[in-house]
Amino acid sequence: MFACLHAPGNLPLLLECAHQFSPLVEETSPDTVVLDIDGLEPLWGSTEEIAKALMQRNGVGASVAIAGNPDAAIHAARGIAGVTVIPIGREAGVLAPLPLNLLGGSASPETAETLDLWGIRTFGELAALPPLGVAARLGDEGVHLQRLARGEADRLLRVPGEALIFEEALELDYPLELLEPLSFLLARMLNDLCGKLAARSLATHEIRLRLDLENAAPHTATLRLPVPIRDAKAFLKLLQLELSDRPPGGPVLKVALALEPVKPRVQQHGLFIPVAPEPEKLELTLARIAGIVGAENVGIAERMDSHRPDSFRIQRFVAQRSEKSPAAVLPAETHLAFLALRRLRPSLHAQVLVQDGRPVQISSAPARGRVLACAGPWRTSGEWWLPNAWNRDEWDIALSDGGLYRVYRDRDAARWFIEGYYD
Template sequence: MGSRIIVGWIPDYPVIAAGALDAGPVAVVHRDEVVACSGSARMAGVRRRMRVRVAQSRCPQLRVVERDLAAEFRVFEPTVRHIEETVMPRLEVIRPGLIAAPARGPSRYWGGEPHLVERLAAALAEVDLPARTGIADSVFTAALAARTGQLVPLGGDAAWLAPYPVGVLGLPRLAELLERLGVRTVGAFAALPEKRVLARFGAEGIAAHRTARGHHERPLAVRMDSGEHTVSYVFEPGVHLLEPVVFAAKASAEQLHERLTAAGVVCARLETVVELAGGRSLSRTFRHEGRLSSLAVAERVRGVLQAWSDVGLLDAGGEAGIIRLVLRPEQLTAATGRQSALFGEGRTSEEIERAAARVQAMLGHQAVVRAELGGGRGPSDQVRLVPFGDLDTGPRLPDGPWPGRLPAPHPATVFPRWLPAQLTDTRAQQVTVSGRLALSAAPDRLTVEGHGEAVVDGWSGPWPVLERWWDRDRGRRIARMQITTAGGHAWLLTIEHGRWWAEAHYG
């Protein structure tokens, strides 16, 4: 038998969480786009993904509520606990109002899939939430089946999805292109050769193709009650030195791993909480994914404790030291084992992570970082350096689209601080860029601080970048050019306020 997934869906949950379900026409919006709306708003023509101004033109009485995702999770948490206690202990919160769980075990307990569906719907009704449920072989198909309350037969995902339009795959641009090519249904898309789909539509297209064929998009990361696996260590009296806390972290991590192993699960993240005598608490969440040893956990704790101590967080207000250390596993999933990866001379990823943690313990938490890619137009905007082992929780630019983004090939060296540069013409006059992006003269020579002067033998651009024109403090208006020199070097230049800078070097 294949795996089976049950999905519970609460329609219009953002409206419910905002407490506005019975308040007439309501739309919950995020970034000037409707993400959910009430039934009366839909009757007036309001739809998801609609711009706020368009929605208000269709429904002048529309009440607009800004989305608060944190509040949605907070409001949804008691419902999740209720389902864990009354229906099934293992589930995943896909988003507030949408949950998924393996169906095989609970269906056996409740006497079959139809009875499980009824029990889940009844549990949600007990907390006054209208819900719809569905079961299929994959999360995507089960979520779609939940909209009509259907149970898709075992092994029948592809056939059940086939009549639907390609728009249900949730990729508007891909759907538009497929429709232009005459591929209008999920079944027709699934019938295309996989290699052709990959070559034409890339990774996004092949993922949608797998979904269309009824394959699993990813393993279900079930949520399990992690309270029973939480480990804490109490210090009496409170301690000021870091070494006792690090020693306690190692012992607590060993105890935590024993509990997780006995339960047959691993955690994706590990939250470390330090409670201070004055009532404050500090926390840091690490990626774990079943790969951190107890020593690696202790070394991470040492690193963050040292970082907090360096900035005075551990002794603010004269508090009498650390009184409690808590290790709390998050996002528990079934332990299925993992393949050791090779790196260099046969080093496993655990050994690499342990070595990185030791370097952090000796040189500081910021000593070892990893690169995280994100949005932005320039090369320096697209890369963030995050301390090794930390989650990237800082502010980051969205993935896009970013009109005017610098195309590939990308520079080999991006300077942390732009280098002063001079771009001159044959008369040794500085080359300028007009408001219409016209060069005052053809570039002849380029001088970059620390790299000398070179003859220009080619260029492209300039390309304009106008960002946040409405923000006086953060707005930016620049132009970029790519310059090649006779010595075989290539540069990315930026002109801002009439002054040239070297932003990156292509090597």
């Protein structure tokens, strides 16, 4: 059920009155507000009693109407002074005597003129017209107007969304120097914020921490998560790892935390889909590993669109199967596998003895011996316009130590290098 309050020129008072009854309030026009009164019976009594309470509390003599849909309530409030309660199913009868000009902005000037020419003056007259004829002559707009006139047009309230801010700040009585007491504060703040997120059925994919320091610039940290999470313990552990990795440069005077709200992750698991790492656990694990080996050494290898040898970049690892990824096609069992190269990064300088233009002896730390067979040279070069251009002759060589190496001669530097070995 919906209640409408109508009083010209008193919108703030109408809104204040409506919010005393329900949080779902639509600001329909400068003189009209509508509120959802479903579920108010235990507090205010029957529908009639709610209507009376609204009448008493608005304080500006507004007309009050209650109906099964917002538009019927609006039209009744605008057309009938005092209190009107329309039982469900009787909307058409109550609205019938109301003048058609109450439809206001719902009807375009052309349609209003047409109805006027037809001699239609009241809601009841419009409601009585044959629906097929109205649809044929006035289209969708006519059908909608007829439904309004019959009190049948149902819709949801247009409730303005309030800004969702999930931030907390805490000024400290005395500066904190250790991370452990700071962790207690962070845990409390994160619990509160995650509770607020849970109340809104939201999660977050970004945590921003700001620490105001004594005699130093503020320390900020931003954690971006690959998937939305709402786990205060996981957030706390991530912040602890971040702070132990990059501690603040002085005693902390103020702590401010902000979470970026997003819709939670919804994922349908399948019975026959292999398990994947849990995002919360994986984030913590990756943060811990990054703390050991460095964040730049953890991730996915993404090959660059370049002919430069060994060109790749490390991207963030996300254990999420792409819906666009090709369907699982198992590679056929084979007798001939692809011969892999193991790279030496950076390539190692080698002493190479050359006879008749071919390497015959190699001496370096990882490889030393006589060249039993070799294939090459394959000349590659590129990006000559850049300072790190490459220009080399590559060879595949089999050494007397049993190793199968890829070596190259840098033509600009006139030096030999071992790029890696086949394994």
